[in-house]
Amino acid sequence: MTHRGVSANGSHGIPEATIARLPVYLRALYALAESGTATVSSEELAVAAGVNSAKLRKDLSHLGSYGTRGVGYDVDYLVYQVSRELGLTQDWPVVIIGVGNLGRALANYGGFASRGFRIAALLDSDPGVVGTVIAGLAVQHSDAMEAVVRKHRVSIGVIATPAGSAQCSCDRLVAAGVTSILNFAPVVLGVPDGVDVRKVDLSIELQILAFHAQRKASTGRPEVQAVSS
């Protein structure tokens, strides 16, 4: 186990749970800005983001005091502050490994480009797809990984390969200098210290839903609770 625990309240003591919600707030803020709203209260923004308003205020308070009491938050200003905190004011070149169905979907996903993520290259080891053009980019062979990472200064890699080759792709990404990895393959990746891995597993989400669905189906009554003895 890698118990590093560096994240103690240091210079950047923003809780992980807060970080995970900032992108949601950001999206709600973009929607508000687009609809012409100039200021928003914590209550309104909380509803738009689907969270409790106290939680939202506490989350935002970690970034600083950007609200005005009695009024609310300036939408544009908050968009900027949240973006800056998340590091979205800079450009993030990304490589996608594996252009199967999922890789193609990712390449065409508009949500990347709109947040400063730019696809630097699409890589695959199958000669059959190398050379095909997807989302305006020619697929390159995986052998080009090191060159692409160095040339574009890529620090984020997306793994959309089959499970079997995910660890190998991961190792090569890390060796080439990538320190943040988004993994769609259904395996637990081993990485050295200093490398961040986040994982998205479609089937796990469904399994969690199935658990709750089963619970709902099996208890026809509300909250069987504490029938003592």
Next chain:
Amino acid sequence: MTHRGVSANGSHGIPEATIARLPVYLRALYALAESGTATVSSEELAVAAGVNSAKLRKDLSHLGSYGTRGVGYDVDYLVYQVSRELGLTQDWPVVIIGVGNLGRALANYGGFASRGFRIAALLDSDPGVVGTVIAGLAVQHSDAMEAVVRKHRVSIGVIATPAGSAQCSCDRLVAAGVTSILNFAPVVLGVPDGVDVRKVDLSIELQILAFHAQRKASTGRPEVQAVSS
């Protein structure tokens, strides 16, 4: 003391954090079973799942005492118990709304069928794709939603539409009787009480990575983490 001797039941009271990890354990167990391993210790399984062994034991203890002290856990037995707890011993028909790039990727994703999730129907409102065959299924028009849900007793819906039509699709799913929804559209869905929504947002995961990447770049202070959502 809150747990009375409800032996095999225990369906209520399992922490959410534990539920979210059970599918990971299950996948590791399948891999072990396939490699011919008959029994496994909490330490070995924890390594395979990428978690702390004490956490794994506590998680499993919520399902019951299925281990043998001094030996470990019987792999096949544990597979069965975890599967049963998650509700995977039954068949879960699923409908997918929206067969764009993502919907197609989902339809072809092998991880669904292998866990008891069966795609009952693919729906889309675009006449251009209705009728095309994807993963062996003919795409039907969204108007068939209510009929499909009723006929196949669907309780899980997957929304892979553009953001604009996600809420509408959601409302129709709920009205048709679906009580569990996996949402890929980048919006916060509003649902009535009793309906479960889980969301997978590709761009949010990247934004969280960007935050950590920025922190690494600015402080040189590494931190490892493997987070599932």
Next chain:
DNA sequence: CGGCTTTTGTGCAAACATTCACAAGGGCGT
């Protein structure tokens, strides 16, 4: 049969996260 080894299951405390409730403060009308 008794002692030794191994590994589970869990009490406990610390860390982390959420929610409540309200004082502190800003703007606006008069």
Next chain:
DNA sequence: ACGCCCTTGTGAATGTTTGCACAAAAGCCG
């Protein structure tokens, strides 16, 4: 300028999750 209304920001309380550390089993061997 003053007081009222509104909303932020936050202390404190509550709830949840993690990880340590160890006693309680279970197998094994002599």
